[in-house]
Amino acid sequence: MPEYTIRLDREACDGVFACLVRDDRFTERADGLAGIEGESADGDESTDGTVTVTFDDDRRADAEQAAAACPVDAISVTGEGEP
Numbered sequence: 001m002p003e004y005t006i007r008l009d010r011e012a013c014d015g016v017f018a019c020l021v022r023d024d025r026f027t028e029r030a031d032g033l034a035g036i037e038g039e040s041a042d043g044d045e046s047t048d049g050t051v052t053v054t055f056d057d058d059r060r061a062d063a064e065q066a067a068a069a070c071p072v073d074a075i076s077v078t079g080e081g082e083p
Contacts, residue, residue, distance in 0.1 A: 003056045004079045006063050008036055011049035012074035019066035019075060023059070026066055034074070 006025075013033045019026040025037035038053040055063075060077065067075040 001056055001058060002080050003054055004060045004063065004077055005052050005054045006036055006067075007076045007078070008034060008051045009049060009074045010034075010051065012072050014072050014074075016071055018069035018071065022069050023062040023066040025059075025063070 010033050015028075015032045015034070017026075017028060017034060019034055020028065027035040027037065029035040036051060036053045038055070039051050060079070063075075063077045067073075067077050
C-alpha cells in the first residue's frame with residue numbers, strides 16, 4: 001500500500017471540526033483546534049504551525065474526505081511522489 005501524508009495547518013484551523021466526522025483520526029485538542037492521530041504528545045508542529053503525519057494504510061479516501069470538508073482548507077493529503 002502506498003504511503004500518504006496528511007498535513008494540518010493549525011494556523012488556518014478554526015475549530016469547525018468537519019474533519020472529525022469524516023475521518024476519526026482527527027481529534028479535538030484542548031486548545032480548540034484539530035489534531036491528528038499519530039502526532040507526538042509534545043507536538044510535531046513545525047515553526048510554520050503545520051503538523052504532518054505519514055500513513056501506510058487503506059484509509060486515504062477518509063483523509064481526502066476530511067480535507068474536502070474543511071471549510072478553511074487547513075488539511076491536505078499527498079501521496080508518495082506527489083507535490
